[in-house]
Amino acid sequence: MPEQPVYALGRIGYDFPTQTRRDSVKQRMGDTAEPEDPADMLAHLDENPSDAEALQWTLNLQGVPIYFLEPRGAYAAQTYELLRQFLREQLEEGVERVSVPGVISGVGRHRSGAEIPIVAPALRGMYSWTTEALVSAVAGSGDGTGAEKKSSKPTAGQREAVRGGVTNFLERVYYEIRNLGLEPRERAINFAATNAFSVEAVYEHAVRQNMELDTIDVEPSPLCPPNSDCWDVKLTFFFPERPVPSARRVYRFTVDVADVVPATIGTMRTWAIR
Structure with a gap:
């Protein structure tokens, strides 16, 4: 069965699949940092880039998560780095939208209980802009x-x-x-x-x-x-x-x-x- 391609526009966000995951990341961040604060999270990921895989990265449309983003393959690390860059640009440079091409690779469950499609992003087509x-x-x-x-x-x-x-x-x-x-x-x-x-x-x-x-x-x-x-x-x-x-x-x-x-x-x- 052919994979379902996606070419979506939105904004980058992140969440945690469970409260336990959130708490474990919080322990690694220290007492004064808050996992829900993007600035604190980016500072933590700068020091611990491998923790990017512990987050549930999302593509949001008008504040609503429409896809989970799970980089895969040989360039997964570079894709996580780009997601961090997009989040930083939204926070510090006023970036309004990003493009995320990819394929549907499964379905994940949000903390709210909603099931959301998972996209494996294609790095070469990901851009951010105002x-x-x-x-x-x-x-x-x-x-x-x-x-x-x-x-x-x-x-x-x-x-x-x-x-x-x-x-x-x-x-x-x-x-x-x-x-x-x-x-x-x-x-x-x-x-x-x-x-x-x-x-x-x-x-x-x-x-x-x-x-x-x-x-x-x-x-x-x-x-x-x-x-x-x-x-x-x-x-x-x-x-x-x-x-x-x-x-x-x-x-x-x-x-x-x-x-x-x-x-x-x-x-x-x-x-x-x-």
Whole structure:
């Protein structure tokens, strides 16, 4: 039976499978440290990195654990180190989200009694970011990066419009289309949010025509290489200054989710609709 792939977005957390486990970790931390305090826990793990395996690492969506994260294989130690890094970045640098690709490897029990799927993360596809940093990376921050590298430089107003558009797309994925990253269409849209460079190309074109985002759709791609699983991410824009009804424009890019870590394929396409 094939393994169930996952590509989920959320925030890193941790817990303890039992009260006994919590107490045993507490004894190793000392009298003044609290296991539930992330700063205390990170300080303890800096000195005792092997204790990371004693924790029940979680991926949380709006504060609710949706997956347990259990690194496995030859690079398990590096993956635990990255989980610690993500937690530290959330605590100290304001990181808002992380991406966790992987496969479902079982089911675990939370201290609350709830059964939660266990994900074996794929290290090569794990990233952390803030929305502002991701937008700055793809849309430029006024210092000669991002969209400003294009041969036809956008104006300052257009650059800010691109930044606002990409931010709007990301926020809609995070809050309006939030999902568990299990189904192929969910993994495609989650990867699109992580790989926002594809979205930046859409917005740079749309902003020049004074359009705004209307809908986000994901559907199976009719064309796909062998042994692939391709999904078209379609962003439909409208002209807010024109009377309704008026022509709208669709921008499409394709994501292949056959692998645990998806990839974009082909080039962006666009056409007008009514």
